[in-house]
Amino acid sequence: MAQLQTTRSRAASPSPRRRRPTAAAVPAAAAAVLLAAVLALGAYLVVGRAHHGVAARRPAAARPAPKAPAGPPAGSAAAGRGHGQLQLVTGSRLVNGVYTDYPRSRAGAVSAAAEFITELGSTLNPDRAATVARLAADPAYSAAPQQAAQGTISIRRRLGLPAAGALPPGTAVFLVPVMFQLREVAARALTVLLLFDYTETIPSGIREHLGVTAARLSWTPAGWRLLQPAGPAPAGLIATPGTAAAAAKGWEAMTDAL
Numbered sequence: 001m002a003q004l005q006t007t008r009s010r011a012a013s014p015s016p017r018r019r020r021p022t023a024a025a026v027p028a029a030a031a032a033v034l035l036a037a038v039l040a041l042g043a044y045l046v047v048g049r050a051h052h053g054v055a056a057r058r059p060a061a062a063r064p065a066p067k068a069p070a071g072p073p074a075g076s077a078a079a080g081r082g083h084g085q086l087q088l089v090t091g092s093r094l095v096n097g098v099y100t101d102y103p104r105s106r107a108g109a110v111s112a113a114a115e116f117i118t119e120l121g122s123t124l125n126p127d128r129a130a131t132v133a134r135l136a137a138d139p140a141y142s143a144a145p146q147q148a149a150q151g152t153i154s155i156r157r158r159l160g161l162p163a164a165g166a167l168p169p170g171t172a173v174f175l176v177p178v179m180f181q182l183r184e185v186a187a188r189a190l191t192v193l194l195l196f197d198y199t200e201t202i203p204s205g206i207r208e209h210l211g212v213t214a215a216r217l218s219w220t221p222a223g224w225r226l227l228q229p230a231g232p233a234p235a236g237l238i239a240t241p242g243t244a245a246a247a248a249k250g251w252e253a254m255t256d257a258l
């Protein structure tokens with residue numbers, strides 16, 4: 001499993017409406033298993049400072065119908081760095097709340113990575129994590145469901161929650177990708193880096209972080225699928241989304257399909 005580097009985070013008291021957090025440190029040992037379910041599925045993660053103003057992700061039922069493929073094939077020279085804001089697309093197949101079967105395009109690859117990482121990073125249910133992994137992982141990545149389930153258990157333990165069974169009311173984790181980069185683009189595989197906002201709500205308070213994750217994808221007859229991790233994402237990429245600093249680090253904007 002890839003290693004995790006943590007800089008700083010913030011904490012706040014739970015509230016029906018999110019309050020501005022107050023500063024608090026994350027112990028290094030605890031940070032080692034943060035989002036382990038995502039790490040286990042090819043996502044090296046760097047967690048950083050708090051960030052606010054990220055729009056909430058729509059539930060699956062509210063998403064629009066699938067759109068036509070956009071952009072050049074991922075293996076083409078034009079699939080590397082884009083210009084402007086990338087329009088995400090919706091997978092053509094919905095199973096157990098997870099969209100799959102994204103088109104073989106730049107937008108399709110980024111959209112698939114955002115969908116899979118969001119679903120894996122936004123659950124504290126080991127069975128749910130395993131289900132997402134079965135749908136999202138390349139057939140060659142047979143260990144994905146077991147690793148995702150175990151990673152979710154590790155997250156629960158890090159948060160001071162029971163490893164199995166019901167959780168306290170209101171307990172949740174929520175991952176929202178907000179910007180992207182493409183790396184190692186080849187004819188049938190590529191790596192999507194995602195800059196994301198991660199919020200954990202537990203009885204002791206709310207913590208919110210910015211983070212970076214790397215998802216390796218392969219092209220299969222059923223569309224893009226996650227590959228087993230090959231190594232860490234580049235370090236030093238944490239930046240406030242939408243700023244000049246983020247653009248200087250190579251981050252590109254993306255927008256949902258509406």
